[in-house]
Amino acid sequence: MAEPDASTMDKIARLKEILALDPRNSFARYGIAMELASRGEIAAALAEFDTLLTNDPDYTAGYFMSAQTLEGAGRKNEAIERLKAGIGCAARRGNSHALSEMQAMLDELER
Numbered sequence: 621m622a623e624p625d626a627s628t629m630d631k632i633a634r635l636k637e638i639l640a641l642d643p644r645n646s647f648a649r650y651g652i653a654m655e656l657a658s659r660g661e662i663a664a665a666l667a668e669f670d671t672l673l674t675n676d677p678d679y680t681a682g683y684f685m686s687a688q689t690l691e692g693a694g695r696k697n698e699a700i701e702r703l704k705a706g707i708g709c710a711a712r713r714g715n716s717h718a719l720s721e722m723q724a725m726l727d728e729l730e731r
Contacts, residue, residue, distance in 0.1 A: 631655055646676040653682070657689045665689055673705075680710050680718045687722070691729065700729050 632655050638648040653668035669686035672679055683706025690699035703726040710719035 644675050646672055646679045646682075649675070650679065650682055650685075653689075654685060657685070662689060662693045666693075678709060678713055680706060680713055680715050682706075683709055684718060684722050684725070687725065691725075696729055700726060703729070 632652055635648040635651045635655070638645050639652070642648070649668055649672040653665045653672060656662075656665035656668060666686060666689060669682055669689065672682045673686070676682070683702055687699045687702040687706060690696075690702060703722045706722045707719055707726065710716070710722060
C-alpha cells in the first residue's frame, strides 16, 4: 500500500474538521469513506460507510460505493446484502438511476 500524499491527507483532515463540528454530516463522512477506500484502507472505509448509513439510511450513494468496496475486498455476500438495502433505499427515494446501477451490479454478483 502506497503512502498517501499530502493532498489526500489534507482532504481527510478537512473533512474530519467538518465532522468535528457536525458528526452527522453525511457528505463529509461519505468523502472520508471514499478517500480511505481509494487509499486501500478498506476496514476504515467500511467503518465510515457503516456509520454513514446508520446515521443517514437514505444516503443512497453510500450503499452503492460500500457495496463496491465490499466486493473489491472479496466480501461478495456482504456486497449483495448492501446492494439489496441500497435498492430499497433508492426505490423509497425515487432515485431510478441509482436503483438501476445497483440492480446491474447485483445481477452481476448473483450470477
